[in-house]
Amino acid sequence: MFFIGERAEPALDAIERDGKLYGVRLSGEWNLRNLCEMPALRRQLRKYARSKSGLHWDLETIDVLDNAAALILWQEWGRTLPEGLAIRPEHLRMLERWQAQEVSETAPPKRDLGAILLFLYGFIADFYRQTLDLVTLLGQLLLDVGYLLRHPGQVPWTEISITIYESGVRALGITALVGFLIGIVLSYLSALQLKLFGAEIYIIDILGLSIIRELGPLLAAILVAGRSGSAMTAQIGIMRVTEELDALSAMGISHSLRLVLPKVAALAVVLPLIGVWTSGSALLGGMFSAQNTLDIGYMQFFLKLPDAVPLLNVFIGLLKSAVFGFLIALVACHFGFKIKPNTESLGNETTNSVVSSITIVIMVDAVFAILFMGIGMPI
Template identity: 70%
Template sequence: MDDNRTNLKKQAILELIGQKGGKSSACLSGDWTLSNLTIDASLQKNIKQAANNSHLHWDLHSVNVLDNATALWLWQAWGQSLPAELEIKPEHLRLINKWQSQTVPDSSSPGFSVALTANYLAQMMANVFKQFLDFVTMLGQLLLDIGHLLRHPGDIPWPEISITIFESGVRALGITALVGFLIGIVLSYLSALQLKLFGAEIYIIDILGLSIIRELGPLLAAILVAGRSGSAITAQIGIMRVTEELDALSAMGISHSLRLVLPKVAALTVVMPLLSVWTSATALIGGMFSAQNTLDISYQQFLIKLPDAVPLLNVFIGLGKSAVFGLMIALIACHFGFCIKPNTESLGNETTNSVVAAITVVIMVDALFAILFMDVGMP
């Protein structure tokens, strides 16, 4: 018997009394908690129906427990205003008054708005313009640092340059060789299928030579370095921001540009042409391997015909593009690294932005080179 009474006290009860002093009354009793409201869905429906009567008298004196979430729910059911006639305990009234002084966010969908869309586009353009200004500022500071090093060669940060060359160049030889070799095999195999139809198997040397040395070799190496080394540079600078190492360098009077940006730019500008040659060589080896198996073109025949099919000028075009790719990848990686705020979420976002921006810029620069040197180096 006592257990039944205890359970009744813990339940949320709503009683609608027809007449009390000539007015209808809604009496609430028991424990008005979020769990009780969730269990009894009909209770929520009855409260909302009763709240539609603006002349209803509300009696909450018998409520034993009223939690914060239920107070918010009652406040919203009443139309975010207290009923004209309300009897409630002072401690429960304070809970409702707390929501009365706060703005509850609207969970409904805002829908399409021309003004909001225009504002979003304006903010996006302003952000892009700011990023561009910061990038140009970094490039200008880099030129000033180069001028300083020309006057003071003893300040050249050789250790930072050498470690970046090792990390971005030497340790990337394996993955670039593997990707280059496989791309050479795929390109040679697909080209062989079409050349067989016209009896022009020997022209596979021209196709592989021009496409790999002039375009695919530098582009593949740049994309791999942007994803591998570019992200590492951005994350490294970001970690220095999070651990306040950048502030420590500033406090000691050490230039961020001279010690962080310039070594990475110099290293990648030197490394990228070398990686481009390495990737092109492995891709040509893969192409020779596939051509020998599919078209019966020997390795000796391939190597003898290659210099005639590909003028030497194409090699210099590939090397020049690779140097520009390395410069842009390093600058973009450092730029986004300095954009990182001292929190882990910003670190992940800016590292992703760095890789995406670097690969996009590499492809855009490659397209620009293709247009500018369209008639240069053709056999």
């Protein structure tokens, strides 16, 4: 054994009996630093580990063994412990840890039918609870509307106006930008196909129907769900964390009357307006692209649009937007009240709120498309 200062170098000695190789003895400090400085020792270890099976490995004289050296030994032994192994208990635990990790990584996953059924049961039960809570919140909202009809002086106009400003006025910029760009993209892609058939004038019909009836309300709803819906959920969640909800309950103030109703009413009113604003921006983008790609003037576009898109499509878009706003606010408040007083729950439920709102909006849009399939279409 060699010493450099107070550090013992790792050593590897062959053990012979009757002139034959019987085993290998390791001594010294087997750590990553020493092994990196002695590549010849690594080659010698690999040589003995692969030359003959059934060797006796004596590791009891090792002074220091760290995790890196244990991993190197484990790999050189072929990821298994040799049969003839003499080692200290504390060093053996390090090797067994690598062995247990190897078994857990290589073991194939078991397909347990009971676990699958249990997962499905949990999913269905959670969906049932979520639906029941949402219906309960909707019922409480209807009771609040009935109460306000009897007591109109208690309508929370201040909260409604603040929500209209936050969710509507402050969203005009992003909705206009997204709508304008979507109009350009849709017009450009449609123009490429219409040129092949010499039907460039029908781009007005395509843009008018797709934007006013579908894309405008849907884009506005998705943007509002991501922007305002998440803010509503986070606002109620922060009130839970800071115990403001408990304070309101102690003062006898209804959560649904002061928090849910203003948000639902404001979004149901403001989202149709944002939908019209988004549709107008998208049509402007479509006109801009049609002027540059198909040489269709703005005046021609304006004159042809009322004939291509019946007025009933505008009312369908407004109705869809109102329903979207109602559902987005209701879902946002539902997940807001589910937040527990910790930051992890706040982030998770806010994410669930946005994902659920967008999913419900798309599902309801599909239902509207089926119900109004033959209504408002040009003859």
